[in-house]
Amino acid sequence: MYKILVADDEPDVLSLLKDYFEINGYEVITAKNGREAVENMKKDPDMVLLDVNMPDGDGLSVCRQVRDYVSCPILFLTARIEDSDKIEGFAAGGDDYIIKPFSIDELGARVAAHIRRDHRGEVHKNVKFFGHLAIDYSAKTVTVDGEEIDFAKKEFQIIELLSLNCGQVFDKERIYEKIWGYDAEGDSTVIAEHVRRIRAKLAVHKEEYHLGTVWGMGYKWIQSDRGIK
Numbered sequence: 578m579y580k581i582l583v584a585d586d587e588p589d590v591l592s593l594l595k596d597y598f599e600i601n602g603y604e605v606i607t608a609k610n611g612r613e614a615v616e617n618m619k620k621d622p623d624m625v626l627l628d629v630n631m632p633d634g635d636g637l638s639v640c641r642q643v644r645d646y647v648s649c650p651i652l653f654l655t656a657r658i659e660d661s662d663k664i665e666g667f668a669a670g671g672d673d674y675i676i677k678p679f680s681i682d683e684l685g686a687r688v689a690a691h692i693r694r695d696h697r698g699e700v701h702k703n704v705k706f707f708g709h710l711a712i713d714y715s716a717k718t719v720t721v722d723g724e725e726i727d728f729a730k731k732e733f734q735i736i737e738l739l740s741l742n743c744g745q746v747f748d749k750e751r752i753y754e755k756i757w758g759y760d761a762e763g764d765s766t767v768i769a770e771h772v773r774r775i776r777a778k779l780a781v782h783k784e785e786y787h788l789g790t791v792w793g794m795g796y797k798w799i800q801s802d803r804g805i806k
Contacts, residue, residue, distance in 0.1 A: 580604045581688065583598070626653075717733055751795070
């Protein structure tokens with residue numbers, strides 16, 4: 578459930594927004610002035626709605642105060658319509674504004690779009706693409722054109738190690754130490770078998786070239802389809 582911090586000194590507006598967003602599945606944190614808005618930032622909201630005109634710190638000053646510490650989108654609620662006011666809001670660190678009186682459904686649509694865009698960016702930080710192949714390091718999945726390849730845990734860990742260090746050569750001993758640990762019982766000869774299995778699964782999708790062998794040295798992950806096969 579996403580959290581929205583709504584700060585407005587008008588009780589009717591605050592109540593309306595709280596009811597609307599709760600009905601639409603959000604957790605809502607409210608503040609009736611700038612001081613409470615700053616204090617509630619510690620609750621880590623996914624979206625902040627700031628009334629520009631509030632006592633104990635207006636929306637612009639609140640935004641300036643917290644912008645370096647709060648990464649979520651900030652949307653201003655304002656009765657001001659001059660271009661200079663809009664510019665001032667963006668300069669303070671705001672991401673968007675909506676003019677009072679506003680359509681509640683338009684506000685809801687803007688909030689949803691900002692949250693979706695913000696969280697989509699976070700997800701993409703954990704995904705790397707290699708042509709048709711995508712590795713999601715959070716979900717621990719490998720897909721080719723959206724079709725998931727089933728890798729065992731150690732197989733994925735080898736892919737993860739090499740792909741996060743694309744182009745860097747790892748010998749079998751180093752791979753073994755990184756994944757199995759220094760104190761593991763066994764030896765690095767198991768790496769060759771794991772690599773063989775990984776390549777066989779990738780080959781079904783014609784993506785085996787990503788796991789290259791550097792003869793006499795070890796293995797590396799290759800971005801280009803013109804790599805070692």
